[in-house]
Amino acid sequence: MKEFKVIIMGFGAVGQGVAEAIALKKEMIQKDYGYNLKIVAAADSSTSAICIEGLDENTLVKTKKETGKLADYPEYGSNLSGLQVLDSVDYDCLIESTPTNIDDGEPGKSLTLKAFNQGKDVVTSNKGYLALNFKEIIDAAQENNVNFKYEATVGGSMPIINFVKDTLSSCKIYSVIGILNGTTNYILSRMTSEGSSYQNILRESQELGIAETDPTNDVEGIDAACKTVILANSLLNIPATYDDVEVEGISNITSQAIDLAKKDGYLIKLIAEVLPNNLKVSPRLVKKGSSYDVNGTLNMANVKTDLAGDVSVSGFGAGSLETASAIITDLISILKNKK
Numbered sequence: 001m002k003e004f005k006v007i008i009m010g011f012g013a014v015g016q017g018v019a020e021a022i023a024l025k026k027e028m029i030q031k032d033y034g035y036n037l038k039i040v041a042a043a044d045s046s047t048s049a050i051c052i053e054g055l056d057e058n059t060l061v062k063t064k065k066e067t068g069k070l071a072d073y074p075e076y077g078s079n080l081s082g083l084q085v086l087d088s089v090d091y092d093c094l095i096e097s098t099p100t101n102i103d104d105g106e107p108g109k110s111l112t113l114k115a116f117n118q119g120k121d122v123v124t125s126n127k128g129y130l131a132l133n134f135k136e137i138i139d140a141a142q143e144n145n146v147n148f149k150y151e152a153t154v155g156g157s158m159p160i161i162n163f164v165k166d167t168l169s170s171c172k173i174y175s176v177i178g179i180l181n182g183t184t185n186y187i188l189s190r191m192t193s194e195g196s197s198y199q200n201i202l203r204e205s206q207e208l209g210i211a212e213t214d215p216t217n218d219v220e221g222i223d224a225a226c227k228t229v230i231l232a233n234s235l236l237n238i239p240a241t242y243d244d245v246e247v248e249g250i251s252n253i254t255s256q257a258i259d260l261a262k263k264d265g266y267l268i269k270l271i272a273e274v275l276p277n278n279l280k281v282s283p284r285l286v287k288k289g290s291s292y293d294v295n296g297t298l299n300m301a302n303v304k305t306d307l308a309g310d311v312s313v314s315g316f317g318a319g320s321l322e323t324a325s326a327i328i329t330d331l332i333s334i335l336k337n338k339k
């Protein structure tokens, strides 16, 4: 049986979800695709675990949860940093799930470019460096003749990038308009159903772990703008970067505005628009009962095409196993290519 050796870089919610998903799916992958999928290394911000024979997925997750450090993995723990790990073990694919950084794209950008230079495939969930340097990254993957997949960067488990590229490949794509941030959709949904203020619902969302302690990236539309850039480049061939998106968040939305909209049969949603001459994230009125009427942490996207007309997709925009599902699907598509 052929082997497919992966490194998981970044071992937080997504990295751990990937390890759990590999434990659940490796038998299926062996049976259906003929590859023995092995995690040969995993790294967090300062430590790692490395074993060319393969690390046990459940021990990786247990070690990280119990001690906070992959260095404590029995026998195979190490203090090597991310970039050093890429030089220390033979591998086929880097799974890159380090934090999104829209200042300089690091550490994801350097890790990804290094893996390309080593001739390795990369699957990422990190939208930061793609929002800043999409073309540079895609060009580098092509120059090195490696696979680069990034479905998990937009919409978690909601299929959008591969779906449009593969399943709608006969169609010209005119626009993609959708709800691309689960935290803001959750806050607006609860403001609508409960009539409470933005500040109250934000605080409760933080207590529930749905909004982060510093919610700026979500509530000010920054996260949705990064996804807008990725969809613009990958689906409409628009060579945009983050600065090309007009961004307005939801922090000024009042419960009175939501009530007024409700009376007229409308909802307020944070809408991302990808059109050839307009990249925008802003609070918009949408008709109640329309395809944009999805609640809680759900994401959705409406794709306008020439042949198929309007096609809508929806799914969970975040979550450990949910996001891992997109990463494993990307891995499987690389394995199918190799066959």
Ligand SMILES: NC(=O)c1ccc[n+]([C@@H]2O[C@H](COP(=O)([O-])OP(=O)(O)OC[C@H]3O[C@@H](n4cnc5c(N)ncnc54)[C@H](OP(=O)(O)O)[C@@H]3O)[C@@H](O)[C@H]2O)c1
Pocket: 009, 010, 011, 012, 013, 014, 015, 043, 044, 045, 046, 081, 082, 097, 098, 099, 100, 101, 107, 125, 126, 127, 128, 152, 153, 156, 317, 318, 319, 320, 323
């Ligand atoms: N969470 C989701 O549902 C979701 C959905 C879609 C996309 N994403 C994206 O996926 C990525 C990961 O998200 P997450 O929620 O898993 O984040 P997270 O829980 O904050 O985990 C990030 C991980 O990266 C590690 N890290 C930081 N700097 C590193 C470096 N230089 N080298 C190696 N590892 C490093 C951290 O180490 P420590 O453990 O030592 O701090 C941590 O293990 C982000 O880019 C995010 O935007 C997340």
